[in-house]
Amino acid sequence: MxxxxxxxxxxxxxxxxxxxxxxxxxxxxxxxxxxxxxxxxxxxxxxxxxxxxxxxxxxxxxxxDTGIPVALEIIRHHRLLERYLTDHLEYDWAEVHDEADRLEHHISSQFADRIAEQLGDPAIDPHGDPIPTADLDVSEAKPGDTLADHQMGESVRIERVPDKDPDLLRYLSEHGIHPGIVVTIVETTSFGMVTLDPGSGDDLVALPEEVAHSISTQSLAKSTN
Ligand SMILES: [Zn+2]
CATH class of the missing domain: 1.10.10.10 (Winged helix-like DNA-binding domain superfamily/Winged helix DNA-binding domain)
Incomplete structure (x- = not known):
């Protein structure tokens, strides 16, 4: 053990x-x-x-090769628990990371499989991070583009947001920003501030450089169907 x-x-x-x-x-x-x-x-x-x-x-x-599956099993637990807490126990996505950090060590792989089954085998957690499969397969994308890498006027899909800072997560959800939505870059500044239009009539959101850097995006042109 x-x-x-x-x-x-x-x-x-x-x-x-x-x-x-x-x-x-x-x-x-x-x-x-x-x-x-x-x-x-x-x-x-x-x-x-x-x-x-x-x-x-x-x-x-x-x-x-012995260590990798142990890490992936814990990550599978963590991300499934986050999904379960938000989808079924009405947790806010800002609260689930700490809760999952505690619980992840104490559930069996069978318990994790049951959660996955109950949820219909979700591919990503609430923050957009991929959930390893029961066989511990995961396509952990290499760090790609972030909100800081785009030009004014570009529309991009939000892929992943960092899961550890509850204040940031609350701020993002208040402004309608979560994985899967398409945003338009309205302004970028020389000191790294990025302003977004989250679409759907929500107000523009200004993000400091550090935050813009931590949010992964996918260019719409590159996305495969
Ligand atoms: Zn987390």
Whole structure:
């Protein structure tokens, strides 16, 4: 049995590995998990002894073929729970991430499968993140375009929004912004501010650079039917 903390490390390594497409530096892991580097180092030794990660001092860390499915199983739990909490328990999408972070470690894969079945095997969670299948297949798109990468006048589909900041999520939903909708870029500024028309008669929304960068988009021309 892995501890909750070990599972959180494996999940974090999976995310960071995916972002950079490279071995994950222990400093990046320490920052991501908000812990001290020596704590990360000793955890990497433990996880490496148990075969979940390849770890070499100063060379970073990556998940082994044993570690990947463990991370994906937890991510499947997390994203299914988020979907279930919003769709069936009337949670706001701003609240589900923390709740799912707690619950994800304590449900069995059978329980996750039942949730998936109940929900009709959803492909994405409320924030647009892909849910790994029961066979732990997932097409985790490589970081692509974000709201910060488009020209004025372009219309783009919102694909994924970051799931960790409840205030941001509340702000976005108040302005009608969620995965799947098409928005038009009304203005971009040299200091990175992006103003959007969310369509459907809602008011224009101005987003600071950091936020615009964190929201993935798909150009309409590129979208496949
Ligand atoms: Zn989440």
């Amino acid at each position: 892995l501890s909750t903390i070990m599972e959180d490390y494996l999940k974090a390594i999976y995310y960071l590995q995916n972002e950079t497409d490279d071995r994950v530096r222990t400093s990046a892991l320490a920052e991501y998990l908000d812990v001290e580097q020596p704590t990360v180092t000793s955890m990497m030794k433990k996880l490496s002894e148990r075969g979940f990660v390849h770890y070499e001092p100063y060379q970073g860390v990556e998940l082994t």
